[in-house]
Amino acid sequence: MDRLRSMEVFVSAVERGSFSAAARELDLSPVMVGKHVRQLETHLGAQLLQRNTRAQSLTDAGRRFYDESRKVLEQLALAEASVESLRAEPRGRLRITAATTLGACVIAPLAAEYQNGHPQVRIDLDLSNSVVDLVDEGFDVAVRIGDLDADLNLVARPIGLYRMAICASPDYLARHGTPRTLDELAAHRCLGHSVWDRRNGWRLTGESRWPEDTTFLCNDGLALRQAALHGAGLLLQPSILVADDLSAGRLVSVLEDATPAGRPVHALYRQDRQPLPKIRSFVGFLEERGREWLG
Structure with a gap:
């Protein structure tokens, strides 16, 4: 039995929460993962994992063996790293x-x-x-x-620096006008990210913040970009997400002096x-x- 390999498989099964997840990580079959764990249990004369169809948990012996196995594997990784660091070629x-x-x-x-x-x-x-x-x-x-x-x-x-941009589609601006000041945001349709709030929302110039009362809310920046491209309203998102759209004219930058600090x-x-x-x-x-x- 390759005891180190079995320890690696056991640690992965514990940390990933299942034999199938460990199998995916290590490019093994779930059956082979189970075989490694059973070989360890036979060798140690103790049950390491309690499993049923829905969950698995460590026994007292399993918890102790897991802690020590992690230390062994970390030391092995450091030993290998000390040799690998001598190589000139990254790998x-x-x-x-x-x-x-x-x-x-x-x-x-x-x-x-x-x-x-x-x-x-x-x-x-x-x-x-x-x-x-x-x-x-x-x-x-x-x-x-x-x-x-x-x-x-x-x-x-x-x-x-992670910079932001405020922008909208030409169609939206033609229908609703181009905002010139932050006070005008209240009269516009603004798109919002659902994780933003008073604590973690983006601060604009001074103490101003992106409006909380938005007309289109989503938890994904790519989806908000698509909504802006289709004329849903003003968008505040990272410049890297909309750079190509701004260059191509699909979106138009507005209120550039009010964008948040990078x-x-x-x-x-x-x-x-x-x-x-x-x-x-x-x-x-x-x-x-x-x-x-x-x-």
Whole structure:
């Protein structure tokens, strides 16, 4: 029995919550995942997982074995990293997490461009507006928007500013007129994002905010863009999302002096380990090329 492999499979099954999810992550069949776990249980003489058709849970022995297995696997990864760091060529899986719109519009094309120059690197890009823990969730690089909380375990590299644009379709402006001041927003049809509120909404000039009483509400920026393109109203969204539409004249920028101040964008990675070539080179690439997208 390859005990280390079985430990890796067991840890994945625990962290992913099921044999099928672990199988997808490790490119195994659920049957093989179960075989690894049963081999461990036979070897240890103790049940590690309690399973039924709906859920699984750790036994006391399983919880202790999981904690120790994670430590062993982390030490193994560090040992491998100490050798890999000697290689000049970046290689291996690079796990990146980024906010949804930023990730789709900027990080995905940049990651593809980076990979073209480093074909031995496999990109795993996860897009989510939730702030993830790099250590607990196993990410190599996080790209985050906004001011950073002090975290002594992370290195932050600035890659640009996340800017916003206020815009509308030519058809909408022809029907409703072009707003010249923020006071005129009250008379316009405004599109809103459902996660915005008084606490996290975008502040315009001074103390003004994007109207809370919007006529079209959605939880997805791409959908709001489509609504604006079809004349639904004034849109406030990241410049990177509407840049092509503005260049092509499908959308028209308005109230440019009132747009929110840009928020800083940083690439972060752990500093408690020697950066592997794939991490060091990718973050350097973002620093160099990111400003062309987020200048």
